[in-house]
Amino acid sequence: MEINDVEDEDFGFSRNYFLAKESGTSAKKSAHKLCDIDLVAEEELRTTAFDLIPKHDKEVKALIGSYRSVYQEWVFELRCGFGLLMYGFGSKKTLIEDFASTTLTEYSVLVVNGYLQSVNIKQVIVAVAELLRDQIKGKRKTTGSLSKVEQPFSSKSIEDVFAFLDGSVEEENDSFVCVVIHNIDGPGLRDSDNQQLLARMAACSHVQIVASIDHVNASLLWDKKMVHTQFNWCCHHVPTFAPYKVETTFFPLILAHSGSGQTAKTAAIVLQSLTPNAQSVFKVIAEYQLAHPDEEGMAASDLYTICRERFLVSSQVTLNSHLTEFKDHELVKTRKHSDGHDCLYVPLTSEAIQKLLMEISQ
Incomplete structure (x- = not known):
């Protein structure tokens, strides 16, 4: 009888609880809406975030520097x-680029920013093939044996490009191109087709991959064959605790108004992450635009001539790789000149360009 009394008491308590929830006071709904939130301008929010003083900056730099002891490994x-495959909390961009620039100096290195939405994998594969051919040419005294591959790779099928990257190049077995992929799990690379192409490229005998991941479900992108046969990953836990400044520059901010365009501040963040030669190439375009405000832009042929004279690029392939990176970051755009040729321009006002050049010159 006592057990039944306890059950009746519990039932009565539960019933009274739900009746109270249905009473008039608890049934009132809030009149507030999500659209009523007063959002700040995106430029103001990004400027504030950029000006934040990072905590433990010395410790972060020391931690990244400590990984140099395993570079040879x-x-x-x-x-x-x-x-x-590098994983761990914090941006690994600085770490991987420091490894490539200090240790892989004997080989060609191509950097792919996987955190961008506009990454074109087929263009990346063609660029890798061009770099490998240039590397082999540089090692040989004569280039007669390479006449079969003188045709531009952009006009070849993707299967022919893979055949070249995977082919035996006689005595040049030590030649390879290292492809650095920041955020191989980025939004522009997550689909199955792109991952399959990356896996096929990684399986080629003259291509090696150094990549970083940050998404918790990144491992779901690959099957067993891709992990152990094609990519053949060797995973390294390298937490850096560094902020994801560059990686998040072009992601929309939740607490900011959408639709704002490129700003000098965001452009400066990206340019400061590029090589000095890339920055100098951008300066040529920007300075030309300031000197010729009434023109549609700078002709690509003129840009190549000036860059060659200033020893900023050694070939058209190198210049094209810089321009591709500029276009991916929307630092430079193209439009038709009045004579029908394509020209390059910076999508910023003259004041913003002047401010940008001052910031990257500091």
Whole structure:
């Protein structure tokens, strides 16, 4: 009888609880709406975020520098045919680029910013093939044996490009191109087709991959064959605790008004992450635009001539790689000149360009 009394009491308590929830006071709904939130301008929000003083900056730099002791181990793994997959909390962009610039100086390195929405994998594969051909030419005294591949790779099928990247190049077995992919799990690379192309490229004998991941479900992008046979990942836990400044520059901010265009501040963040030569190429375009405000832009042929004279690029391929990166970041755009030729221009006002040039010159 006592047990039944307890059950009746619990039932009565539960019934009274739900009746109270249905009473008039608890049934009132809030009149506030999400659209009523007073959002700030995106430029103001980005400026505030950019001006924040990072905490533990010295400790973060020391941590990134401590990984230099294992650089030679990473090179050994690359030469053994493994791909390097870096994971851990914090941006790994500075770490990977420092590894490539200080340790892989004997090889060609191509950097792919996977955090961009506009990444074109087929263009990346063609650029890798161009770099490999240039590397082989530089090692040989004569180039007669390479006459079969003198046709531009952009006009070849993707299968022919893969055949070249995977072919045996006689005595040049030590030649390879290292492809650095920041955020291989980025929004522009997550679909199955792009990952399949990346896996096929990674499986080529003259291509090695160094990539970073940050998404918690990144491992779901690959099946067993891709992980162990094509990418052949060798994973390294390298937390840096560095902020994702560059990676998040072009992502829409939740607490900001959408639709704002490129600003000098965001452009400066991106340019400061590029090589000095890339910055100098951008300066040529920007200075030309300031000097000729009434023109549609700068002709690509004129840009190449000036860059060659200033020793900023060694070939058209190098210049095209810089321009592709500029266009991916929307730092430079193209439009038709009055004579029908394509010209390059910076989509910023003259004042913003002057401010940008001052910031990257500091």
